[in-house]
Amino acid sequence: MHIMFFTERAYHAVPEDEVLKIRSFFGVSNKFFDAQKGSQLLNEYIDEKIMCDEMGFDGLMLNEHHGTPFCMGAVMDVEAAVLARATKRAKIVLLGNPIPTVANPLRLAEELAMIDMISGGRLVPGWVRGAGSEQLANNANPAYNREYFDEAHDLILAAWTRPGPFRWEGKHFHYRFVNPWVLPLQKPHPPIWIPGLISPETVKWCAHHRYPYVALATLLKPTLEMFNMYAKIAGDLGYQAGPENFGYLQPVFCADTEEKAEELGKNFLFGGGFSHFARPEWMFPPGYNSKEATRRLAAQAANPNLPGHGLIDHDPTSDAELQSLKKALYGTYPEWLRQSQMITGTPKTIVPKLRHVLEVLRPGIFSFWLDGPAPLKDRRRCVELLGKEVLPQLREIGKELGLSDPFEVKPGSRKLSNGKAEAVGRADLIAESTMGA
């Protein structure tokens, strides 16, 4: 099992009320950004990744968001470049570059190639469509999101693998001279993993490309259903999906005492957490979703996959309403735990809970997710406990459960037994109490 560490590199110094007033991190004015604080935090987050490398995490996972205190990594490749030189062993896993929002994908191919070079071949690039708000932040036409995604993907792979110079005359991208001099160290190109929030279109696309699919903290039951959709398509394409085809990101908060861990866990809900990533109209800009997905959304105002959605259907109009919204949001904490959407505890109590998630989903890639405002010493203690006490135990569990990662078994290389796809994961282990959304 490939075990990673992830954080959004949030800017928690933003006043929480500013987020709650518009029920969205995206769109909070950058007049609340303090440059001194930002500089300090970015360096702390880089130091934390270096610490993870030294403790033996297999992967350092980064992501990218724009125009939001939720994540300061607006240019993830810059952070990855720092880690390429400052770390020694761990893979640098980018989940992912929002390729439809990149006006010049050739430049992206060059950036990634340089990171792979400098890191000595430790880069794992990944692609995302980008959240809806990323289309607005980058002024990328959301109606062409899928088309940009497909064409940019093909262009980047061609730039890495096809001897240049060559021309590219596509629908959306046009180049007269594709010939990047610095190419990735890994051949034919670095392994590609795809993260997502279980959109069927993306899962299907991954199965076709034999790319591992990493579910980002989505509910267990629908996640496993999507893994099985992947496995079924894989079967139709002639291969058996295994743990090496799947990954899972899990918010985990570890401390020396249960009380402290709970405090960290509750902080994850700061500003509404993940539920308040962006307003629905910014999450789903025009044409961003397929018609099928639009129909699914027709009756819903917010992401139904997260506890605490739809607590209030309008912006708070008074301080009293704002305070009651805040109370209600933090009140969803038990629900997050009940649905295994968040795991808190001491190393001793955390391991069995993680084991359950691993048994159900059987992912070959697993990432801890740590976020929420907390004093640096508590945060560092959490990372230390995860790295020194939890990580070795998870590694053993991974071995015992046969959770092969993509570096042990090439994704898509597993043969079908009797020409038929076998189901993946253990749906039967999902407790009734965690079934519903």
Add this chain to the structure above:
Amino acid sequence: MAETNHKEETFRVGETELRVIKGGQGKPLLVLHGELGFPGWLQWLDALAKKRTIWIPLHPGFGKTPMASWIMNVRDLGAFYSRFIREQKLAPVDVIGFSLGGWLAAEMAVANSAQFGKMVLVGAAGLKPPAGEIMDMFTMTARGYLNANVVDSRTNPEFAKLFGGEQTPEQFEAWEDARAETARIAWAPYMYTQSMPELLANVSGLPTLILWGKQDAVTPLSAGELYHQKIAGSKLTTFDNCGHMPAVEKPADFIKAIESFLG
């Protein structure tokens, strides 16, 4: 709904099956709908349908007419409709364009003024307003945008007839289709052609009426004034206490202005 008999017909334009709402009798009048699709048959259509055959093509990609992937900007869409007008032998046809449809009419007039008999632009997009900005429909909900289209979204009876009550899933889907197609053709620059002020010099010999709500919050009146300035011989009529939808907000004045212009 209204008394005038109207029905949907299908016409082939190249590879596309174009759906057209047709009603009334007499000389054809082409109606180009705006960025949220054709909202429904209203009073002003009843009034005009007494003397004119109303043709309301439903733009490709807006739900009923399938999307044509080659149409990537408003000029492409204009070329599509020029073909339709030519093949149906409608030219020179009188045209009314609303908002995005007004931009479309202007692009078509720029390309070939002779395909139109008379042109009416209502709160037309297409020009970068000299003062103010075009309201960005892409950062708000369809419902929020609609409400901002009119001065009074709560008590106007025509508005209530079209958009009153809870949003239905069908409405949501239709609006999302319309928003998606509008994004495809008008994402950036948002809702205008950079060169339009210069291009309008090519509109010649085309009687043009420009209608605008004085309180239009979507396309500022300054754009209407610029259209008036750039289209030779055009007439600008404005409505008091009226936003982006004079046909809905000021139906009687709107009908009067159009009837007296079209004759």
